[in-house]
Amino acid sequence: MVQNQAKYEKVINYIKENILKGDWPIGSKIPSQRKLAELFGVNRSTIVTALEELKADGLLEGVMGKGTIVVNNTWTLLATSPPPDWNETASSNLTKATQLGSVEGSEEHQDHFIQLSKGELAQDIFPTDHMQQVMMRLAGSLEPFGYEEPKGFLPLREAISEYMNRQGTEVSPSSILIVSGALQGLQLISAGLLYRGSTILLEKPSYLYSLQVFQSAGMKLLGLPMDDQGMNAAAIKKHYENEQSILYTIPCFHNPTGILMTEERRRELLNVCEQLRLPIIEDDIYRELWIDGPPPPSLKSLDQHGHVLYLGSLSKTLSPGLRIGWIAGPEQVIDRLADIKRQTDYGSSSLSQRVAAEWISSGLYENHLSFVREQLEKRRTKAMQILDDYMKDLAEWNVPAGGFLIWLKLKVKIPYKELYSKAYQQGILLNPGSIYTEESVPAIRLSYGYASMEDFEKGIKQLREIILKNR
Incomplete structure (x- = not known):
């Protein structure tokens, strides 16, 4: 029994190895049961058992008139061949x-900070009334x-x-x-x-x-x-x-x-x-x-x-x-x-x-998404106007087609650690570009999704003043 099990596993490992190396790509026909039985010196029942397991795993598929075909060679292969430990x-x-x-989870939560870094939606976009309705509806059942x-x-x-x-x-x-x-x-x-x-x-x-x-x-x-x-x-x-x-x-x-x-x-x-x-x-x-x-x-x-x-x-x-x-x-x-x-x-x-x-x-979720998009469009329009007013000569950026993030690329040389430190001292939280590249880059990830537009403008105005004083 142990010997048969070892032979059965060898067949499976042999087929997986050929798929992994790319010798048997998706759509290719694997050798016949007879050829595999001869190769491993086993009877065909051992081969059939191995093939059935590989089919159950989603790696192989029997196709009428074509034989057994490889149908997957990436995630399914990894899932059926996990790391040994x-x-x-x-x-x-x-x-x-x-x-x-x-970084998202380690941001400061003090109310007095202007959150230009926070990667989530503002509290006034949170659907409080609908959430209460959903919770009450569930509470009864x-x-x-x-x-x-x-x-x-x-x-x-x-x-x-x-x-x-x-x-x-x-x-x-x-x-x-x-x-x-x-x-x-x-x-x-x-x-x-x-x-x-x-x-x-x-x-x-x-x-x-x-x-x-x-x-x-x-x-x-x-x-x-x-x-x-x-x-x-x-x-x-x-x-x-x-x-x-x-x-x-x-x-x-x-x-x-x-x-x-x-x-x-x-x-x-x-x-x-x-x-x-x-x-x-x-x-x-x-x-x-x-x-x-x-x-x-x-x-x-x-x-x-x-x-x-x-x-x-x-x-x-x-x-x-x-x-x-x-x-x-x-x-x-x-x-x-x-x-x-x-x-x-x-x-x-x-x-x-x-x-x-x-x-x-x-259907509440899709209705809520329509509201979110309306709010993001208003916020984006205002954010672009604020950046045009205060940063056009100091930075460049693209207008995002969605989401709430702006990659602000600075055009001036400045000690960046000092920039973020001074912004922090003035109550402004920024995410430096370096945390997204593992190297120093003259960029800031801004979010217009969380801070109020009044705070966003105040923060950008102060950011301009810090840059001008330290460049």
Whole structure:
């Protein structure tokens, strides 16, 4: 029995290795059962058992008249071949990453500070009345909570599935995992699917540089250049290192630059990643904050082979305090991540999940988004006017098509540490560009989503005075 088990595992590992190396690309036919049986010196029943497991894992598929075909070679392969020590290290990596936190989570909360750095919506955009209505509606039907199933509250996953389908991204409830915000999604992926020493290709600058999620798991960040259409897809081939690489991107209203990736660039990027068998994490948490018009189709909706893991969240659009996000991807991958999540926190808040399900399924969420877009458009118009009045001679910037972030590139030489220190002393919180690049850059990430426009103008005016005094 042990000998048969060893032979059966050898067949599986042999097939996975050929897929991983690219010798058997997606769409290719693997050797016949007879040839595999001869190669390994086993009877065909052992081969059939191995192939059935690989089909159940989503790597292979039987096609009438063609034989057995390779149908996936990225995330599904990683999920079925996790790091050998992932059970031991996943929990410690998640704990370490959570302790290190992020710039967003470490901002000051004093009321007297002007928050030009805060990456969330203002309190006057928060839907207090509707949230009270939702909570009261739920209060009448609440029952004692137990642990949710590993993937999350089913009605919420069904609501998200329907919502994403309306956006053009078809995904089933079984292919969705509810997480406690997109940050936990990144933590789960890094802890349970990626090998130590993996390379993360990403835009430079990028929000990911301000986190310690991947670095705490022993991975390397490799920045790629951007232009006004998004990440430079040609640079992916140039900098791609090995099969232990993945790509992370924020295609909609990128953090920190605010750039919206064009549809042409999305298709180009996806094509390059398919050629390289490079898995993609699409961080799409800003998608619904469009102002000028809906963004292009998501990478996930254009993906035909399971190359994309999709991150969504309610934190930037509804409430960061709900701590509700989700990962959408191949079901086998979601199953793996759900197992890791179960071992670390037994599931996201049951109450938050029910609140989120009510918001999305009732239509309240989409109505709220219309209000958010109206408010962001007003804020953007005023912010652009203020920057024109006070910063035109000192800096340059692009007008974002959505979101609430502006990448302010200074045109003057100035001691930047002194700039941020003096701004802080005057009660202004800024996020320096260096935290998004790991090097000194003459840029500031501004947010017009949180501070009142009166405070925004006051802060920009004071920032101008500081620059003029210290250049």
